[in-house]
Amino acid sequence: MDYTFTEEQEMIRQSVREFAERKIAPIALKMEETKEIPMDIVKGMAELGIIAPTASPDYGGVGFDAVTCTIVAEELARADPTGSIPVFYLIQASWGHVLNKYGTHECKSEVFPRVTKGDWFLGIATTESDAGSDLGSTRTRITPTEKGYVVNGEKMYISGVREAYNRGGGHVTIAKQTPELGTRGMTLFYLPLQVKGITPTYVDDLGREGISTGGFTIDNVEIPKHYLIGEENKGFYIVHEGYEFARGLISVICASAGLKSLENGMNYIKQRKCFGTPIGKFEGIQFKLAEHYTKLSMLKDMAYKAMHTFDLEQKGKAKRFEVSKAIAMAKLFAQEWACAAIDDVMQWQGAFGYTKECPDQCAWRAVRSFGWAEGSKEVMRIIVGRELLGREFIPYR
Amino acid sequence: MEFVVLVKQVPDTTEVKVDPKTGTLIRDGVPSILNPFDQFALEEALRLREKIKDRIPVNVTVISMGPPQAKTAIMKCLALGADKGILLSDRTFAGADTWATSLTLAEAVKKLGKFDIVFCGQQAIDGDTAQVGPEVAQLLGIPQVTYVDSILGFENNKITVRSLTDDGYRVVEVKLPMLLTCSTPSSFEPSNPSMAAILKANKKPFEIWTAETLGGDKSKFGLSGSPTQVSRVYSPPVRGKGVVYKENIEEGIKKVVEALMDKKVI
Ligand SMILES: Cc1cc2nc3c(=O)[nH]c(=O)nc-3n(C[C@H](O)[C@H](O)[C@H](O)COP(=O)(O)OP(=O)(O)OC[C@H]3O[C@@H](n4cnc5c(N)ncnc54)[C@H](O)[C@@H]3O)c2cc1C
Ligand SMILES: Cc1cc2nc3c(=O)[nH]c(=O)nc-3n(C[C@H](O)[C@H](O)[C@H](O)COP(=O)(O)OP(=O)(O)OC[C@H]3O[C@@H](n4cnc5c(N)ncnc54)[C@H](O)[C@@H]3O)c2cc1C
Numbered sequence: 001m002d003y004t005f006t007e008e009q010e011m012i013r014q015s016v017r018e019f020a021e022r023k024i025a026p027i028a029l030k031m032e033e034t035k036e037i038p039m040d041i042v043k044g045m046a047e048l049g050i051i052a053p054t055a056s057p058d059y060g061g062v063g064f065d066a067v068t069c070t071i072v073a074e075e076l077a078r079a080d081p082t083g084s085i086p087v088f089y090l091i092q093a094s095w096g097h098v099l100n101k102y103g104t105h106e107c108k109s110e111v112f113p114r115v116t117k118g119d120w121f122l123g124i125a126t127t128e129s130d131a132g133s134d135l136g137s138t139r140t141r142i143t144p145t146e147k148g149y150v151v152n153g154e155k156m157y158i159s160g161v162r163e164a165y166n167r168g169g170g171h172v173t174i175a176k177q178t179p180e181l182g183t184r185g186m187t188l189f190y191l192p193l194q195v196k197g198i199t200p201t202y203v204d205d206l207g208r209e210g211i212s213t214g215g216f217t218i219d220n221v222e223i224p225k226h227y228l229i230g231e232e233n234k235g236f237y238i239v240h241e242g243y244e245f246a247r248g249l250i251s252v253i254c255a256s257a258g259l260k261s262l263e264n265g266m267n268y269i270k271q272r273k274c275f276g277t278p279i280g281k282f283e284g285i286q287f288k289l290a291e292h293y294t295k296l297s298m299l300k301d302m303a304y305k306a307m308h309t310f311d312l313e314q315k316g317k318a319k320r321f322e323v324s325k326a327i328a329m330a331k332l333f334a335q336e337w338a339c340a341a342i343d344d345v346m347q348w349q350g351a352f353g354y355t356k357e358c359p360d361q362c363a364w365r366a367v368r369s370f371g372w373a374e375g376s377k378e379v380m381r382i383i384v385g386r387e388l389l390g391r392e393f394i395p396y397r
Numbered sequence: 398m399e400f401v402v403l404v405k406q407v408p409d410t411t412e413v414k415v416d417p418k419t420g421t422l423i424r425d426g427v428p429s430i431l432n433p434f435d436q437f438a439l440e441e442a443l444r445l446r447e448k449i450k451d452r453i454p455v456n457v458t459v460i461s462m463g464p465p466q467a468k469t470a471i472m473k474c475l476a477l478g479a480d481k482g483i484l485l486s487d488r489t490f491a492g493a494d495t496w497a498t499s500l501t502l503a504e505a506v507k508k509l510g511k512f513d514i515v516f517c518g519q520q521a522i523d524g525d526t527a528q529v530g531p532e533v534a535q536l537l538g539i540p541q542v543t544y545v546d547s548i549l550g551f552e553n554n555k556i557t558v559r560s561l562t563d564d565g566y567r568v569v570e571v572k573l574p575m576l577l578t579c580s581t582p583s584s585f586e587p588s589n590p591s592m593a594a595i596l597k598a599n600k601k602p603f604e605i606w607t608a609e610t611l612g613g614d615k616s617k618f619g620l621s622g623s624p625t626q627v628s629r630v631y632s633p634p635v636r637g638k639g640v641v642y643k644e645n646i647e648e649g650i651k652k653v654v655e656a657l658m659d660k661k662v663i
Binding site for chain 2: 007008010011012014015016018019022047048049050053057062064
């Protein structure tokens with residue numbers, strides 16, 4: 001068993017860490033007010049080559065595998081307590097993987113060069129007001145036409161709507177093509193947002209303020225044939241590959257944000273004195289530190305193991321269900337453990353922990369979103385249960 | 398044209414602590430980095446290469462002496478744009494003082510054959526002697542300019558550089574081949590190698606040279622080739638107590654000025 005990263009991966013970590021510490025960390029909290037990732041950071045990420053790094057070099061990417069993408073996510077999460085840049089990164093890396101693997105040459109040639117340069121945003125839009133965990137309830141429809149397809153419907157709680165609507169780009173989107181076939185009749189496609197028939201809406205959520213969350217209505221939007229991703233009616237299967245990629249990245253982001261918060265906490269408890277001694281000397285505090293640190297380290301290891309399994313499957317060396325289970329296990333506790341750790345770090349800092357100046361409260365709000373985003377923590381339990389007991393034990397089938 | 402950049406891998410001294418008992422650096426668990434002055438030297442070399450590439454094609458070779466792990470520093474240089482890396486690594490080289498270090502580096506530069514400019518950092522942030530650059534120049538028998546913070550011009554085998562002095566700077570014009578040691582200006586922002594460049598670095602030529610490769614009498618290298626010996630490393634004890642004037646500020650200022658004049662500081 002070899003538990004080491006390659007020399008190349010170590011260099012990648014180092015370079016991303018230096019960039020993140022030098023460029024991202026100093027401005028991170030400002031995003032709470034400006035509500036956007038500064039354009040020079042986006043351009044810096046593009047130059048570094050970490051926007052949709054899963055895109056193949058033929059289209060402007062660097063063709064990273066899942067483990068290497070995880071390294072990048074870990075470093076970004078350390079530097080940005082608002083979670084905005086990690087989210088901006090993880091969505092484009094994950095859905096870049098899907099577009100790269102299943103998209104057409106024309107679509108990739110159009111989208112990737114602009115996305116990897118930071119000009120466009122590539123998102124994911126599956127959730128609707130009545131379809132989240134239960135994708136089968138999707139109401140958006142895609143209908144073939146002579147020239148391509150026409151799409152009608154509405155999407156809700158979607159990340160990066162403002163980015164794609166204002167700057168360009170679009171979302172990997174799912175819709176029903178053959179409704180009578182249920183999940184076997186769903187199609188995945190690329191939906192540009194700067195087209196006639198798209199009307200955006202925005203929601204004011206709790207955190208990750210630098211990236212927007214919103215939705216859009218889709219009114220008779222026509223798209224060309226080459227925006228199809230994978231085969232018609234196979235969307236439900238393909239979309240899970242993207243979700244799994246994203247879930248793995250989210251697990252490491254939770255672990256890394258939590259560990260960074262513990263670092264902040266350690267600095268604080270070493271110097272803050274109560275009753276004449278640094279509070280770090282109290283075992284009531286030390287034991288919690290030890291437990292959180294251990295749990296978050298476990299989480300990080302599980303995330304890497306899950307993404308390693310993902311990479312093995314891509315090479316035909318692991319089975320689909322092994323990946324689903326490993327990934328779901330890695331995400332299952334991610335948000336809860338990270339939030340619990342960050343919550344204690346806030347507690348250690350006394351009243352300061354409850355101020356907006358405290359970066360940890362920001363990290364808590366960001367991490368909390370991962371209890372739902374890219375698949376809720378309950379759904380992760382459903383997946384692990386299903387893999388252990390068999391499909392016949394899914395209660396609602 | 399051939400540029401050679403000498404780079405050293407150093408412990409990140411911002412994270413190094415000094416053992417209060419022995420006075421030596423505690424290097425355990427401290428990450429190693431490319432000496433920051435050397436990264437600037439490399440980037441200067443690459444910038445110059447870029448500037449003159451239409452007139453004169455340039456090859457940039459990076460040389461480092463150090464343990465096998467020092468390969469990481471060379472790989473970073475390759476990712477930043479150098480063309481070739483050479484690591485001088487051999488047990489025989491261990492324990493070298495600045496003399497033996499410079500001699501080994503100079504032999505490696507000679508072995509390359511042709512060289513036009515040798516770039517060094519001003520100093521290594523761990524050893525801090527600032528001796529290696531000038532010694533290498535001496536051993537190669539070429540002119541040197543130290544503390545260079547910018548390259549002003551380059552034409553027909555002649556380079557013009559700005560060199561910092563204690564009270565300003567001087568502009569120096571030198572014929573090639575020559576060696577310069579680089580001082581990082583405060584405005585310098587080190588580059589991060591891009592993902593694509595890192596992937597490319599692995600495909601660039603990289604060689605490990607040993608004492609055997611350099612040839613000759615091995616006793617000139619490493620500990621046996623080092624005329625200096627460290628007898629003791631210690632932090633100088635803090636001497637004298639400070640005096641604080643708190644009560645009467647006016648009086649205090651007068652006393653401080655008197656004391657400074659007394660000691661001929663002002
Ligand atoms: C900040 C943020 C950003 C998001 N970005 C995107 C995006 O970019 N693209 C996108 O498509 N979606 C996005 N989402 C939506 C996210 O994927 C959904 O919130 C998630 O899939 C859950 O769906 P839902 O909100 O409709 O909850 P529902 O599916 O309605 O579920 C409600 C609750 O019931 C639980 N539940 C459901 N079934 C069971 C069961 N069988 N047993 C036990 N509990 C169950 C769920 O876990 C959840 O807690 C985002 C969400 C957030 C919060
Ligand atoms: C008296 C003495 C005894 C020493 N004994 C030992 C010992 O026993 N064991 C031991 O490990 N070390 C020893 N050292 C340390 C070692 O000799 C120095 O680190 C080395 O000579 C470089 O000197 P420096 O770090 O001061 O570099 P500087 O002279 O400050 O470096 C200037 C520039 O020279 C170049 N350069 C320096 N070193 C290298 C290198 N290795 N490869 C490529 N380029 C380089 C770089 O461009 C650098 O920016 C000793 C040093 C001294 C002064």
